[in-house]
Amino acid sequence: MRALIGHSGFVGTNLKRAAAFDALYNSADIADIRGRAFDLVVCAAAPATMWAANADPARDLAGIDALVGHLAGAAIDRLVLVSTIAVLDDAAAGYDETGARYETAKAYGRNRRHLELALSAQVQRCHILRLPALFGHAIKKNFVFDLINPVPSFLKPDRLSDLLGAMPAESAAAARAFFVPDTALGMMRFERDAARAAGHDRILAQGFAAAGFTAPGFTNSESRFQYYALDRLWDDIKRCLAAEIPVLHVASAPLRAADIHLALTGTAFDNPGPPLYAEDMHSRYCAQWGGPAPYLYSAADTLADLTRFYREAVGA
Numbered sequence: 001m002r003a004l005i006g007h008s009g010f011v012g013t014n015l016k017r018a019a020a021f022d023a024l025y026n027s028a029d030i031a032d033i034r035g036r037a038f039d040l041v042v043c044a045a046a047p048a049t050m051w052a053a054n055a056d057p058a059r060d061l062a063g064i065d066a067l068v069g070h071l072a073g074a075a076i077d078r079l080v081l082v083s084t085i086a087v088l089d090d091a092a093a094g095y096d097e098t099g100a101r102y103e104t105a106k107a108y109g110r111n112r113r114h115l116e117l118a119l120s121a122q123v124q125r126c127h128i129l130r131l132p133a134l135f136g137h138a139i140k141k142n143f144v145f146d147l148i149n150p151v152p153s154f155l156k157p158d159r160l161s162d163l164l165g166a167m168p169a170e171s172a173a174a175a176r177a178f179f180v181p182d183t184a185l186g187m188m189r190f191e192r193d194a195a196r197a198a199g200h201d202r203i204l205a206q207g208f209a210a211a212g213f214t215a216p217g218f219t220n221s222e223s224r225f226q227y228y229a230l231d232r233l234w235d236d237i238k239r240c241l242a243a244e245i246p247v248l249h250v251a252s253a254p255l256r257a258a259d260i261h262l263a264l265t266g267t268a269f270d271n272p273g274p275p276l277y278a279e280d281m282h283s284r285y286c287a288q289w290g291g292p293a294p295y296l297y298s299a300a301d302t303l304a305d306l307t308r309f310y311r312e313a314v315g316a
Contacts, residue, residue, distance in 0.1 A: 001038045005030060005067075006045030011082050011230060014136045015042060018234035027063075034073030041074070042237065043067075044082040046115055050108045057107030064111050068118045079123040080237055085132045085226070085249075085281050087113040092224070092278035096294065097247040097285075120246075127240050128247045129233075132279050135309055136230030143225065143257055144306065146215035147264055148313045150205045151195075153215070154187040155179070163211040171207020174200040216261065221271040224254040226279040228297070229305035236296075239288070249283040253292065253299040263303050264310045 003023040006012040016024070021042075025033055030045070045067055047053065053060035071079075085091050086109040089101045103109030120126045135144045141153070155163070160179055164172045178200065182189040195201050208214045228250055240248050261269035282294035289296040 001036075002040040002042070003033065003036075003038050005033070005041065005043045005071075006082075009044060010048065010134070010136070010138055010140065011044040011131075011233070013138045014230035015044065015234055017137060018231065030067065030070045033070055037075035038077065040078045040080070040241075041071070041076045042080045042082065043071070043119070046083075046112055050086070053108040053111060054106055057111065060107055061111045061114065064115045065118075068115065068122065071119065072122055076123050078125040078241065079119060079127070080241070081116060081119050081126065081128045082233075083116055083128050083130045084109070084112055085130055085279060087116060087130065088281065091132075092280040094280050094282050094294070095249075096282040097249055127237075127245060129237065129240060129250055130248070130281065131233075131250050132226035132228055132252065132281060134228055134230055135306065143216065143219045143223075143260065144227065144310070146218065147261065148310060149192065150214035150216065151190055151192070151201065151208055152213075152218070153190050153192065154182070154185065155190075156186075157181075157188055160188045163208065163213055166211035167207040168210060171203050171210065174204050175207060178204070216257075216269065217271060218274055219257050219271065220274040220276045221256070221258040221261070221269045223257045223274075223277040224279060225257065225260070225277075226252045226254050226281060226295075227260070227302050227306060228252050229302070229309065232297075232305075243285075243288060245285060248285060249281045249296075251281045251283045251286075251295045252297040252302045253295045254278070254280050255299055255302060260303075260306060263307060 001022045003025060004012055004015055004021040005025045007016055007024040008026045046064060047060065087102055088095055089103045095101065102113045116128050133142055139145045164175055167175065178191045178195040179188040180191055195204060236250060258269045283296055286293045286296055292298050
């Protein structure tokens with residue numbers, strides 16, 4: 001018997017596409033796992049919204065502790081925890097699985113490291129896979145999402161107003177119709193599904209391009225990401241289990257945002273204004289994956305995965 005926790009989230013949705021599970025859980029029914037026995041449980045359930053965790057650390061930690069408590073009520077032979085590069089105090093420090101230092105200042109990473117420690121102590125055969133930036137089915141955010149969906153998901157009201165004034169009239173009218181206030185964030189939120197259903201997504205993309213700002217503009221062109229294709233995850237979990245690896249950094253060779261942009265769109269990307277971000281997580285297990293040390297996957301591997309994904313997403 002094997003179970004997947006977090007089946008309705010981004011990672012869980014992709015795992016369901018790759019493998020069959022006897023039981024599926026999410027936050028609505030995780031209490032039902034108590035009293036059950038499983039040969040394997042894959043946990044991809046820690047909330048992925050970084051801003052929410054950092055805004056309310058106590059609430060985030062309480063949710064994680066509740067998850068740990070529910071799992072304590074089940075008999076689990078082997079547990080796979082899908083974790084995150086954010087547990088590291090510096091994503092670009094080149095840490096491998098044995099020499100890492102951990103986040104203590106930001107609640108998102110600190111609380112997910114707490115989850116790693118709690119579940120490792122609770123389940124003897126626990127395997128942790130730390131993931132970097134991701135792409136795959138049902139992607140909802142990040143630079144790759146922005147390349148596919150150039151209309152920004154959120155904008156400050158003043159910024160949206162400025163852009164409306166620089167758009168063609170038809171695009172501006174559509175933007176006024178499909179950007180709505182998000183009072184919790186103090187932002188204007190793009191109702192992407194509604195705009196697409198109404199057939200306005202293309203004219204909006206053209207309007208933002210004409211106004212001189214699209215969603216990739218939030219990213220510094222020199223930022224470096226270790227993008228990872230989620231359709232590889234189930235196979236990597238199986239390798240990790242077979243080799244009895246306790247902690248695995250799922251590390252792809254870093255790629256510059258500018259190089260990703262050029263490879264996917266065929267156009268140059270020079271955008272030095274936004275904050276610089278970098279990932280450079282290493283792994284001790286690159287030889288077992290056939291990757292170029294210190295990575296499991298080469299830049300060429302990742303660019304091939306990104307190109308395939310992008311072309312499918314945009315219908316190219």
